[in-house]
Amino acid sequence: MHTSESQQRERIRTEIFADADAASRQLAGEIAALIRERAAAGKGVVLGLATGSTPVRLYRELIRMHREEGLSFKNVITFNLDEYYGLTRDHPESYWRFMHEQLFNHIDLPAAQINLPNGTLPRGEVFGSCRAYEDKIAAAGGLDLQVLGIGRTGHIGFNEPGSTRESRTRLVTLDGLTRRDAARDFLGEANVPRHAITMGVGTILDARRIVLLAWGESKAGVLAQAVEAAPVDTLPASFLQGHPNVRFYIDGSAASALTRMRHPWLVGPVAWTPEMARRAVVWLSHTVGRPVLKLLDEDYSEHGMADLLTEQGSVYDLNIRIFNELQHTITGWPGGKPGADDTHRPERAEPASKRVVVFSPEPSHDMLGMGGTLRRLVDQGHQVTVVYQTSGNLAVPDADALMATDFVSDLAGCFPGEAGPAEAFARVVRGELLEKSAFVGDSAQVRRLKGLVRRGEARASIKLCGLAEKAVRFIDLPFYEEGRYRQFKPGAADREAIARLLAEVRPHQIFVTGDRDDPSSVAGVCFSLVGNACVGFAGDDWFSDCRVWLYHGVETPCDAAEIDMAVPVSPRELSQKTQAIFPHRSQRGHSAVASGLREPWQQAEKQNRDLATTYDALGLADYEAIEAFRRWMPGA
Ligand SMILES: N[C@@H]1[C@@H](O)[C@H](O)[C@@H](COP(=O)(O)O)O[C@@H]1O
Incomplete structure (x- = not known):
């Protein structure tokens, strides 16, 4: 152009x-x-x-x-x-x-x-x-x-x-x-x-x-x-x-x-690839307020898309083709449906039970972005490993850490005369926290305790999804432990930790997020580590049988035209998901995870409901909520 x-x-x-x-x-x-x-x-x-x-x-x-x-x-x-x-x-x-x-x-x-x-x-x-x-x-x-x-x-x-x-x-x-x-x-x-x-x-x-x-x-x-x-x-x-x-x-x-970038057909001629056609038709449906199968010739010509029709044949054929493409993104089987014809399904049917790795930049991103899907993967018999890439300790308020130290001291008080190193540790951390008059960076031990607070929350959350504790890995990547917000510097140790884990599990599916985040944010750094590791494995046998799916952070809206897999979430599953986000108590309220006055689970719920409304308006089934995924390929 x-x-x-x-x-x-x-x-x-x-x-x-x-x-x-x-x-x-x-x-x-x-x-x-x-x-x-x-x-x-x-x-x-x-x-x-x-x-x-x-x-x-x-x-x-x-x-x-x-x-x-x-x-x-x-x-x-x-x-x-x-x-x-x-x-x-x-x-x-x-x-x-x-x-x-x-x-x-x-x-x-x-x-x-x-x-x-x-x-x-x-x-x-x-x-x-x-x-x-x-x-x-x-x-x-x-x-x-x-x-x-x-x-x-x-x-x-x-x-x-x-x-x-x-x-x-x-x-x-x-x-x-x-x-x-x-x-x-x-x-x-x-x-x-x-x-x-x-x-x-x-x-x-x-x-x-x-x-x-x-x-x-x-x-x-x-x-x-x-x-x-x-x-x-x-x-x-x-x-x-x-x-x-x-x-x-x-x-x-x-x-x-x-x-x-978003609507290039509005500003000049475009090469009508299948992806571009899908984006344009989804946009047109939204703009004229009519489902895809009801779009008319004049809708196309009045919105600068006459050349798409010329290229693709009749409006009838084009509408049906795009409708089918959208329809085929929907699946209740995010890990593939065993024994089913998977020609038009987002995931392959075999192997019936897949090894799945879900990367979460910090505890809670997994649940916010794909809590409903995670539960389905577990329920449908896949071997799911959730990997918390960082401890998330920088996002724990002092008050939550203080509560944890009080708990340890109270517990130790139940055994008078037997105070051990854990109690001594809690006492030191408590002292540090109480002495903080204004903002000062946390010491390594305060950060350690705060990391443990988030581990506890993550375990409680993941249990509600039916996952066993041993399916969860906390890998506390060093770039985060040694860094501060906006100034992270990932290095060899971080890259090796991700590569080691993937080489050990050899997953059939990887779920990851952060590809569109600021590259210096936690999610952005975490994505680039996984992305680079995948590029490194691109020639390996196991990787050629592995699909990488991107899930969405809660702060940005999903564009229906970009979705490769849409997993419907029923009313019951949505409330289960909300329930599973709830244990991440350190992230509630004043935390930066929440934007505006919304709590994190409210944001996630809204995002999933909004997407269902969008699918409904396109003329697809009317679901309660939808979680969305894009497929990612190394080098694409
Ligand atoms: N005063 C600074 C701005 O100058 C900066 O542009 C903005 C964005 O920050 P970041 O670059 O971390 O997104 O943050 C602060 O508000």
């Missing part, structure tokens, strides 16, 4: 890269070229920098270029976008500390040339300091290049919805969703500051060049609006549309809601 035609709805030039690494390398190369060019002319560069997980890959690449290619930052002055208000500079979550750990400590940028808003001043001095920050940017000659990420509210810097196009550096109140998104970094929403200092939208727009980076499906909706809808102050990133030199560098998942 001709690029400019397919991008006709885009008001910001957007480049889609193979992955976050490729996009980060591109921008790092451009920054390095600018620095070198200016240095050669005896001039400096003024960079505007961002925090969050998004630019971490960019910073790693700049550090690599400094170390291996002699890139010097001596002629660079930096201004950061924002800073939390009320955190000391050495607080683990201050942006000052983040920038030093992620970039400044590893390059030769002189300390005097580093600038961040000061979040430590008394309120009365903030206004003056914000003005001084603006003056300093101007005195440096203005920003040559501003790097941006984007928040799920559509914020840039901390310019939340409601920020005006003219806003300047100032103190702001953080949006509820932004605070929930930051809750994991701060080990609980209660610890997230309520205020921050941020450059204004106007300050950002004054930069001579702007590049916004974004990865993962969770940003797709907000990005599509920023790029394609009219600018509004409810979506501050949309104000970038007015800038003469702005580019978005994003990965395929973040781009997935752009018209050229």
Whole structure:
């Protein structure tokens, strides 16, 4: 398709890269070229920098270029976008500390040339300091290049919805969703500051060049609006549309809601592959509000799809073909139906009893994404192993850990004079937790105890699915145990643990999630470990008899056109699933797993019900709920 035609709805030039690494390398190369060019002319560069997980890959690449290619930052002055208000500079979550750990400590940028808003001043001095920050940017000659990420509210810097196009550096109140998104970094929403200092939208727009980076499906909706809808102050990133030199560098998942990706037939001619035809017909059915078998010639022609009809023959044939394809995704036998003709079934019939591995990035993802299917697999006689890839301890509130220590102490109190090492351990952890005045990172022992809390929850949950305890593996991958949110670095030990497990079980089916998540999130890292292991096994006999199924996280809607296997969930199974999510008590309420006011099980229930409603509207059977899966193949 001709690029400019397919991008006709885009008001910001957007480049889609193979992955976050490729996009980060591109921008790092451009920054390095600018620095070198200016240095050669005896001039400096003024960079505007961002925090969050998004630019971490960019910073790693700049550090690599400094170390291996002699890139010097001596002629660079930096201004950061924002800073939390009320955190000391050495607080683990201050942006000052983040920038030093992620970039400044590893390059030769002189300390005097580093600038961040000061979040430590008394309120009365903030206004003056914000003005001084603006003056300093101007005195440096203005920003040559501003790097941006984007928040799920559509914020840039901390310019939340409601920020005006003219806003300047100032103190702001953080949006509820932004605070929930930051809750994991701060080990609980209660610890997230309520205020921050941020450059204004106007300050950002004054930069001579702007590049916004974004990865993962969770940003797709907000990005599509920023790029394609009219600018509004409810979506501050949309104000970038007015800038003469702005580019978005994003990965395929973040781009997935752009018209050229989601509905390419609306913006130009497309190659009508079977997948594309299915997507278009599902969209058409939704758009005109008629089931697939009732779509008319005029529906197609009035919605820019006449060429599909020309290519595929009559509307009657096309409607039936797509209807059948959709119908064939539905199965109550997620592990295959023994003895049945499986020509049109999503899974093969043999072997009748399959070895199945379900990977769950943290305890609870398995149940939220595929609790109904998991139960069916067990009930239908498959040998299911659930693998919890990480302990999930970073997402356990202190209060839950304290309860656990109390329990151990109380239990020990039942045997006076016989206090053992477990009681001593609980006492130490309890002491640490009680001494925490503000947020501090947890020690290894606190994390260990929190991991055990989640193990207990996972066991309780999985039992409700009829799974034996020995079918559950907790592999506590080291990248997570040694890491912090937004800063995970998976390594050889993580890769080996996954490969070892797969080589031992040699499953016929693998269920995994996280393929469309931000690659630096827990689910994103966990998926890439499994995906890479599968690529490594691609030539092995056992793997050629193995199918990999992707299940869905609860925060993003399922697109019916992309489903390869739809497992109906009856009213009874849905309540059993909800019941099985319930034991994950540390994830309830204030946890970042919940978005909005919804509890995790409510989100899962809604997602499964919504999909059933969609299938019903397409003219398929009317189920209570549906869990959805896509098939994944290495290298596809
Ligand atoms: N103030 C920062 C933003 O500058 C950043 O863009 C956003 C997204 O974070 P992440 O990159 O981790 O998705 O987080 C914070 O709100």
